[in-house]
Amino acid sequence: MTPSARIAAAIEVLDRILDGQPAEQSLLRWSRASRFAGSGDRAAVRDLVFDALRRRNSLAAQGGALTGRGLMIGALRAEGRDPAAIFTGQGYAPAPLLDSEMVSEGGDAVDLPDWVLPYWQRALDERAEAVAEAMRQRAPVWLRVNPLRASPADAIAALARDGIEVRTDTRLPTALMVLGNERKLAQSRAYREGLVELQDLSPQLACAALPVTPGLRVLDYCAGGGGKALAVAGMADGAEVTAHDADPARMADLPARAGRAGARITICDTPAGTFDLVITDVPCSGSGTWRRTPDAKWRSTREMLETVLKAQKSILENASDLVASGGSLAYMTCSLLEEENADQVDAFLADAPFTELARHRWSPLDASDGFFLSLMQRDA
Numbered sequence: 135m136t137p138s139a140r141i142a143a144a145i146e147v148l149d150r151i152l153d154g155q156p157a158e159q160s161l162l163r164w165s166r167a168s169r170f171a172g173s174g175d176r177a178a179v180r181d182l183v184f185d186a187l188r189r190r191n192s193l194a195a196q197g198g199a200l201t202g203r204g205l206m207i208g209a210l211r212a213e214g215r216d217p218a219a220i221f222t223g224q225g226y227a228p229a230p231l232l233d234s235e236m237v238s239e240g241g242d243a244v245d246l247p248d249w250v251l252p253y254w255q256r257a258l259d260e261r262a263e264a265v266a267e268a269m270r271q272r273a274p275v276w277l278r279v280n281p282l283r284a285s286p287a288d289a290i291a292a293l294a295r296d297g298i299e300v301r302t303d304t305r306l307p308t309a310l311m312v313l314g315n316e317r318k319l320a321q322s323r324a325y326r327e328g329l330v331e332l333q334d335l336s337p338q339l340a341c342a343a344l345p346v347t348p349g350l351r352v353l354d355y356c357a358g359g360g361g362k363a364l365a366v367a368g369m370a371d372g373a374e375v376t377a378h379d380a381d382p383a384r385m386a387d388l389p390a391r392a393g394r395a396g397a398r399i400t401i402c403d404t405p406a407g408t409f410d411l412v413i414t415d416v417p418c419s420g421s422g423t424w425r426r427t428p429d430a431k432w433r434s435t436r437e438m439l440e441t442v443l444k445a446q447k448s449i450l451e452n453a454s455d456l457v458a459s460g461g462s463l464a465y466m467t468c469s470l471l472e473e474e475n476a477d478q479v480d481a482f483l484a485d486a487p488f489t490e491l492a493r494h495r496w497s498p499l500d501a502s503d504g505f506f507l508s509l510m511q512r513d514a
């Protein structure tokens with residue numbers, strides 16, 4: 135008998151014992167009905183059964199049920215073996231594990247999906263647990279003061295008049311953290327008249343790290359709702375900002391947002407020619423923003439990660455063709471995972487005529503959302 139078949143036999147015997155039959159009688163009944171079992175098999179099944187009975191309750195706890203299957207699943211786990219390798223349903227092996235018989239590989243303890251744990255650990259190392267803990271908390275609301283409409287002092291005063299208290303951040307005068315009355319924001323004068331925009335601190339820090347000067351030709355290649363395009367348009371009067379997205383419907387609100395902000399942004403379906411700065415705020419796992427979108431955290435899968443990795447690679451390659459000689463390419467994600475961040479950039483730089491000027495990573499431990507920026511320059 136194979137090891138799996140012996141375990142299947144032990145399950146059958148244990149189920150009878152749990153139904154009230156004495157152990158010896160139950161083993162005898164099984165061996166009489168199993169003429170194919172040699173003396174070695176009979177001894178092995180007997181050991182499995184008695185070992186399981188000695189540790190019945192702890193194994194049942196590890197196996198998830200006080201049944202023959204539960205005890206054998208628990209026994210394998212107690213030995214540090216993966217029950218799925220034995221419970222295959224092949225030949226005489228027990229039927230494959232049910233979802234209810236699976237246990238978390240550790241993700242439950244930190245409220246992360248199991249699939250992400252190795253990626254999370256690799257990216258964050260000794261900060262892995264602290265960042266996972268941060269992802270269990272409610273995210274703060276950050277505002278970006280729009281310099282085209284107001285100074286930070288004016289924006290703070292306008293917000294205060296509507297009962298919204300904020301605090302400033304030493305790293306960026308235009309970043310304000312809302313301390314209370316967030317629900318009043320949408321109706322506040324400061325928001326309705328474009329003095330402030332909703333934008334997390336980390337992407338604000340990323341945009342502030344971009345080399346934006348008056349007259350610069352900027353392309354936001356993955357513009358979506360336009361958060362980065364609007365931030366850049368506010369950084370230097372006269373920067374010529376063009377917004378593009380593979381799904382133009384995602385930019386539907388951008389003209390109204392730009393109007394409110396007093397920003398000039400050109401929307402373009404097929405960007406051509408070259409730009410001084412191309413921003414690729416690529417689709418990603420969103421793992422850096424999971425405290426804002428906890429539903430996305432639980433929906434995420436390894437397959438989804440594989441899909442976005444492919445998209446990121448092709449976006450980076452295609453967008454880089456639009457960077458002028460000596461111009462800049464900014465690669466951004468709201469992910470914490472190295473596969474989407476450093477690995478993508480390193481793979482790109484291995485072949486492309488670009489040099490990396492700066493690389494930044496932000497997490498809730500040092501800023502707000504998890505965010506990544508690589509700023510590269512096309513070789514002249």
Ligand SMILES: C[S@@+](CC[C@H](N)C(=O)[O-])C[C@H]1O[C@@H](n2cnc3c(N)ncnc32)[C@H](O)[C@@H]1O
Binds near residue numbers: 379380
């Ligand atoms: C992270 S979101 C951008 C968020 C946006 N920059 C903002 O600040 O609001 C990524 C965007 O990339 C777009 N996208 C996906 N594939 C693309 C591609 N191949 N080329 C250009 N944009 C793409 C998506 O439609 C999505 O709007």
